Amino acid sequence: MSDNVADGIANWPISLSKASSTIDLKRKRLNSTASLAISREPSVSFHVGSELRQTPQSSFLSYVWGTGLDSDCASCGKHFPPDGEPPIRTIAAGNSNSQASVIDITQEPLSPWNLRILNRHLSCIKANKVTYVPISHAWHPMVATAQDLRLESIDASRLVYQIPLRTLLALTSKFPSTEIWHDYLSVPQWRPEVQGRLLLSIPEIYNHAAKTVIHLDDVGATHLLGQVKDSPYDKFIIDFAAIIRSRWFDRMWVALEYIQSNDVIILTEDYKICDAYAREICHQLDTAHSKWIKKRSNSTVTEDIWKQNTTLKRMTSWIDMEAWKNEHDMHRTLGWAIGILGHRKCQYTRDYFLALGKMLDFRPEQDPLVLIENRFEYFFSLATFALQEGDYSPLLFIPSLGEDTDPRAPWLRGHTTGTWKLWDMGRCHRKATSQPIIRDSMIQPQLQTVGVIESFEYYDFGGDAESVMDYVVSKVVRASGRDAQALCEAVDRIFPRNEEKAVNMEWKDAKQEDFPALVSRYDLDKIQGLLEKYGPLLDMTPEQEITQQRYEIAKKLIRALKLSKEGKHARESRLELAAGEADWFLREYGTPMEGISQIRCKICGRWSVFRLVMWGEPTPAVAQVYRIPGLLYDENVPDGIGIVVERDRIIGKMIYGTPACRCCQSEFVKLGSANL
Structure with a gap:
C-alpha cells in the first residue's frame, strides 16, 4: 500500500457526536498506520524442519543462496561438516494448517501455504528410501546474472521463488506428497564451497531418483501432446522445431542431468505434464524425421528445419543422450x-x-x-x-x-x-582390437600400415555428376591402371553406401544379418570395357572434344557403378552424399578438409586411391596413413578408420579407408608422451 493511501485514511472525517467512537477510531487508525509501516517490507516464509523462518523480500536471494535455509539433517539430525556430504535440499508443500506466505514478488497468490525445506544427507535419503524428483531446467538469464554478480533483484527473486513453486504445484497435482530438488532453491549459490561439492554430486542426485522432470519452459503443450508420427509434414516440421528449439537444449549441465536420470518426464511452459516419457517422445520424433527424409530427402527436411530457426544437431544430441543412457553395448x-x-x-x-x-x-x-x-x-x-x-x-x-x-x-x-x-563421428560401436594405446608411458599404438601418401588434393565433389566421376576415375586410372576391380574398390571407399555406415547398420533394432554385403557386386566386364575406352583419353590434350568423350564414358560408369541411385536411408545418391559431407566440413570449419589421395603400400608397392579428411597439408613421400583395426563409429564403415601421421604429428584421418591390397603389416606408431 502506498504512502498516499495511508495519508488519505488519516484524513477521513470523524463524527463528533460520539466521543468514544472517535477514540476507538483514532486507536484503530494508529494501529492501522503501524501495521502499514510494518507491511511495507513483505517477507517470505519457509518451514525449515520444525521452524517457521521468514526473510524480507529485499534480501531474498542472500537468504536462500546463503545460509538462510540451512539446518541439520532432517533424517539423522546430524550436522553437515565442511568436508562431508553436502546437504541435499528438497522442497515440499506445507500442510493445510500452515500460514500462507506473505510475498508480493510472486505477483499473484500462487500458494496457500509455506514451502517446506528438508535438508538431508544423500546417504540418509538412500537408507530411508526417501523419494524426490530432481528438476532439470535451463536457467533464466536474469537469474544467472544475479547469481554471477551477487546482485539482489526483485525480478530474479520472483523467478527463483515462482518457478520451483509452480513446478511443485504441477507435480503434486499428479503425484501427491512430492518433494522436488530444484537448484534455484536447493543449492546455496553464493556459498562456493557447498555449491562446488553439489556440482560434483549432480550425477548421483539425478541417478538416485526414480523420476526426473525436464522443464521445457518455452514449449507449449500443443507441440508435445499430439501423435507426431501421424502429423502431416508441415505440422511435423513446426512441432519438431518448436521442441528442439527450446533453450533447454542450449545448456550443458542439463544434458549431464538427463543422461544420469532414470525415467524422464517433460513439463511444458504451461505447466502441463506429458503422459509419454521423454524417451518415447524422442523416439517418435526420430522415427517421423526418418520417415520424412525418405519421402522428401535429407536436404529438404534439414532446410525446412533450418527455416524454423533451429538445427538438427540438437535432435542428434537428444538421440545421443538416450543412447548413452540406454544402449549399454x-x-x-x-x-x-x-x-x-x-x-x-x-x-x-x-x-x-x-x-x-x-x-x-x-x-x-x-x-x-x-x-x-x-x-x-x-x-x-x-x-x-x-x-x-x-x-x-x-x-x-x-x-x-x-x-x-x-x-x-x-x-x-x-x-x-x-x-x-x-x-564428428558419433558413437563407438566397436573398440579397436589393437590395445593398449599407451606403452611405456608413450602413446604408441600398434596400427596397420596403409601406405605412404604420394599425392593429395582437396576436393569438394561438387558440380555435375559426370565431372566428379571423371575426376575420380582419372585419379584411379593414373594410380592403378585400367583395372575394373581397383576402380570398384576405390569407388566404394570414396562413395560408401549410406546403409553400410554403422549408424544405419545397428541403429533402430537392426540385426547384423539384415545388412547387405560390404563388397558390392558390379558388372566387371562392362566396367573394364569402359576403362579401355577411357584410358587412352587421359594421355590426350584435354580439349573440349576429348573432355566431352571422357564425360560420356563417366556417365556410363556412373550407371554401371550404381552411383546415381537413391540410398536405402535417404533420397540422395552416393555422389550427392559425398558432396554434402564435403560441404558440411567447409561450412562448419571454414576451410576445405576432404580430398582425394594416392597412397603407395610400403609392402607391395601398389598405388591406390583413398578419401581423407586433412587439417594439415601432407608432405608427399613423407606422410603415412595407418588403419586402426576393429574400430567402428557411427559415421564410418568397418575397417575404414585410420590416422595420417607426419613426423609424429597427426595431421588428418581416414574414415572410409577399407583395405586396397592384401598386405596386413602392423607397426608401433609413436605419437607423444602420456606424461607431462
Whole structure:
C-alpha cells in the first residue's frame, strides 16, 4: 500500500457526536498506520524442519543462496561438516494448517501455504528410501546474472521463488506428497564451497531418483501432446522445431542431468505434464524425421528445419543422450561425450570439462576442483584416462580453430575450448582390437600400415555428376591402371553406401544379418570395357572434344557403378552424399578438409586411391596413413578408420579407408608422451 493511501485514511472525517467512537477510531487508525509501516517490507516464509523462518523480500536471494535455509539433517539430525556430504535440499508443500506466505514478488497468490525445506544427507535419503524428483531446467538469464554478480533483484527473486513453486504445484497435482530438488532453491549459490561439492554430486542426485522432470519452459503443450508420427509434414516440421528449439537444449549441465536420470518426464511452459516419457517422445520424433527424409530427402527436411530457426544437431544430441543412457553395448568415449555436450552452452569452461569427466566416470587422484584450476592439465589427464581405457577418440579430434599446439602434448587437441567440432563421428560401436594405446608411458599404438601418401588434393565433389566421376576415375586410372576391380574398390571407399555406415547398420533394432554385403557386386566386364575406352583419353590434350568423350564414358560408369541411385536411408545418391559431407566440413570449419589421395603400400608397392579428411597439408613421400583395426563409429564403415601421421604429428584421418591390397603389416606408431 502506498504512502498516499495511508495519508488519505488519516484524513477521513470523524463524527463528533460520539466521543468514544472517535477514540476507538483514532486507536484503530494508529494501529492501522503501524501495521502499514510494518507491511511495507513483505517477507517470505519457509518451514525449515520444525521452524517457521521468514526473510524480507529485499534480501531474498542472500537468504536462500546463503545460509538462510540451512539446518541439520532432517533424517539423522546430524550436522553437515565442511568436508562431508553436502546437504541435499528438497522442497515440499506445507500442510493445510500452515500460514500462507506473505510475498508480493510472486505477483499473484500462487500458494496457500509455506514451502517446506528438508535438508538431508544423500546417504540418509538412500537408507530411508526417501523419494524426490530432481528438476532439470535451463536457467533464466536474469537469474544467472544475479547469481554471477551477487546482485539482489526483485525480478530474479520472483523467478527463483515462482518457478520451483509452480513446478511443485504441477507435480503434486499428479503425484501427491512430492518433494522436488530444484537448484534455484536447493543449492546455496553464493556459498562456493557447498555449491562446488553439489556440482560434483549432480550425477548421483539425478541417478538416485526414480523420476526426473525436464522443464521445457518455452514449449507449449500443443507441440508435445499430439501423435507426431501421424502429423502431416508441415505440422511435423513446426512441432519438431518448436521442441528442439527450446533453450533447454542450449545448456550443458542439463544434458549431464538427463543422461544420469532414470525415467524422464517433460513439463511444458504451461505447466502441463506429458503422459509419454521423454524417451518415447524422442523416439517418435526420430522415427517421423526418418520417415520424412525418405519421402522428401535429407536436404529438404534439414532446410525446412533450418527455416524454423533451429538445427538438427540438437535432435542428434537428444538421440545421443538416450543412447548413452540406454544402449549399454555402445562404448562411452570422450569423443562421444564431447559430441553430446560440446555444442551446448555453460557459463564457465571449467564446468564443461568437469561434466565431461563425470560422463566418463573420471576419478583423478587429485581433487577435481583443484585439478581443474589448470585446464590443460585436467583435459590432458582426462584424455590420457580415455586412452588407457582403450578409447582412440582423443587421437581423432579435429583441431580447434586458433588453438596452438602445446609442446608438452602435441597430440592433444581441444584443451582450450572442447567444442563439439572436435568430434564428428558419433558413437563407438566397436573398440579397436589393437590395445593398449599407451606403452611405456608413450602413446604408441600398434596400427596397420596403409601406405605412404604420394599425392593429395582437396576436393569438394561438387558440380555435375559426370565431372566428379571423371575426376575420380582419372585419379584411379593414373594410380592403378585400367583395372575394373581397383576402380570398384576405390569407388566404394570414396562413395560408401549410406546403409553400410554403422549408424544405419545397428541403429533402430537392426540385426547384423539384415545388412547387405560390404563388397558390392558390379558388372566387371562392362566396367573394364569402359576403362579401355577411357584410358587412352587421359594421355590426350584435354580439349573440349576429348573432355566431352571422357564425360560420356563417366556417365556410363556412373550407371554401371550404381552411383546415381537413391540410398536405402535417404533420397540422395552416393555422389550427392559425398558432396554434402564435403560441404558440411567447409561450412562448419571454414576451410576445405576432404580430398582425394594416392597412397603407395610400403609392402607391395601398389598405388591406390583413398578419401581423407586433412587439417594439415601432407608432405608427399613423407606422410603415412595407418588403419586402426576393429574400430567402428557411427559415421564410418568397418575397417575404414585410420590416422595420417607426419613426423609424429597427426595431421588428418581416414574414415572410409577399407583395405586396397592384401598386405596386413602392423607397426608401433609413436605419437607423444602420456606424461607431462
